[in-house]
Amino acid sequence: MNLKLLPLTSVATLNFSENHWLARLAAVILTAMPTYPIYLNLCNKKALVVGAGQVAARKAQALSRAGASILVVAREYSAEFNDICKHIQLERIEGDYSPEYLDDATLAIAATDDSELNTRIYNDCRARNVLCNVVDVPHLCDFYVPAVINHGDLTISIGTSGKCPAYAGRLRRKLESIITPDHGAFLEVLESARQKVITSDLTAQQRKKLLHHLAADTSFTLFRQQGADAWLKWADQQISASR
Numbered sequence: 001m002n003l004k005l006l007p008l009t010s011v012a013t014l015n016f017s018e019n020h021w022l023a024r025l026a027a028v029i030l031t032a033m034p035t036y037p038i039y040l041n042l043c044n045k046k047a048l049v050v051g052a053g054q055v056a057a058r059k060a061q062a063l064s065r066a067g068a069s070i071l072v073v074a075r076e077y078s079a080e081f082n083d084i085c086k087h088i089q090l091e092r093i094e095g096d097y098s099p100e101y102l103d104d105a106t107l108a109i110a111a112t113d114d115s116e117l118n119t120r121i122y123n124d125c126r127a128r129n130v131l132c133n134v135v136d137v138p139h140l141c142d143f144y145v146p147a148v149i150n151h152g153d154l155t156i157s158i159g160t161s162g163k164c165p166a167y168a169g170r171l172r173r174k175l176e177s178i179i180t181p182d183h184g185a186f187l188e189v190l191e192s193a194r195q196k197v198i199t200s201d202l203t204a205q206q207r208k209k210l211l212h213h214l215a216a217d218t219s220f221t222l223f224r225q226q227g228a229d230a231w232l233k234w235a236d237q238q239i240s241a242s243r
């Protein structure tokens with residue numbers, strides 16, 4: 001077999017033992033590659049979650065926030081899963097994983113405690129061009145799930161490319177004391193002011209300058225101290241004064 005022709009991810013999942021030098025080499029190269037951070041729109045797109053333990057629950061929660069249409073397949077649903085996901089809309093199948101569950105899926109999360117099965121799910125995903133995340137196995141991930149701060153439409157995500165997820169979590173908690181719900185609320189008024197700016201007769205240069213002025217720290221301080229209504233009036237004045 002000509003290994004040069006195989007994608008690295010396939011090398012990582014060939015029937016070598018986890019410790020075979022080729023599998024280890026592929027894992028090292030794959031996890032050393034930089035990732036491409038994007039915010040996926042998963043609204044009404046199917047996401048398959050296999051397994052229903054604590055980790056599956058955390059991933060299902062994040063998928064649900066993005067409006068994904070979630071299908072969970074698990075032999076058993078843990079009490080933690082049921083508790084964390086009690087208010088989440090998802091379809092549940094109690095039973096063994098089967099590749100048909102991947103039909104029409106945009107992405108899949110393999111979160112079982114059976115590493116052979118997780119690898120099989122990853123290979124089934126590759127055969128169907130479904131993006132796959134095998135929790136806790138970086139070299140079997142087409143994408144990593146980051147640590148996230150969400151305030152409305154404001155999203156901050158922290159990734160360590162699998163180097164230390166616990167550190168991503170710690171940084172999230174640290175940033176949570178700096179990026180507050182007020183920042184999310186500020187984004188709402190900014191959006192409303194921006195609509196006025198981009199539909200105005202200002203030049204591109206004037207718009208850019210104004211939008212940066214509206215998004216500045218001094219503007220945020222005014223919003224925090226005086227509230228949304230006062231800020232929107234002030235923003236209207238700034239738009240008029242820019243003409």
Ligand SMILES: C[C@@]1(CC(=O)O)C2=NC(=C\c3[nH]c(c(CCC(=O)O)c3CC(=O)O)Cc3[nH]c(c(CC(=O)O)c3CCC(=O)O)/C=C3\N/C(=C\2)[C@@H](CCC(=O)O)[C@]3(C)CC(=O)O)/[C@H]1CCC(=O)O
Pocket residue numbers: 058059133134135136137138141143144145146147148158159160161162163164165166168169170172
């Ligand atoms: C960010 C977060 C999102 C989420 O899962 O929701 C996330 N893991 C979180 C927490 C966490 N995970 C683990 C611990 C225990 C401490 C520890 O072992 O470090 C803690 C800490 C805790 O529980 O506090 C165990 C663990 N995780 C991975 C490995 C394998 C390895 O390291 O090789 C092992 C060892 C397993 C073993 O025991 O063998 C791998 C992955 N975990 C990822 C994401 C992806 C990389 C993301 C990145 O680096 O950017 C990746 C590659 C795949 C994936 O799962 O997507 C979430 C924090 C959420 C938050 O706090 O906001």
Ligand SMILES: NC(=O)c1ccc[n+]([C@@H]2O[C@H](COP(=O)([O-])OP(=O)(O)OC[C@H]3O[C@@H](n4cnc5c(N)ncnc54)[C@H](O)[C@@H]3O)[C@@H](O)[C@H]2O)c1
Pocket residue numbers: 050051052053054055056073074075076077078095096097111112113114117135136
């Ligand atoms: N929970 C953690 O904090 C943690 C930390 C580090 C690593 N991990 C790893 O993450 C993975 C998931 O952990 P967890 O604690 O959420 O899992 P868990 O052990 O609580 O749950 C595993 C799930 O997989 C399901 N499952 C097993 N075989 C199946 C099959 N053939 N078809 C369908 N479902 C099947 C089980 O029914 C169960 O719902 C494991 O590999 C674990 O080693 C977890």
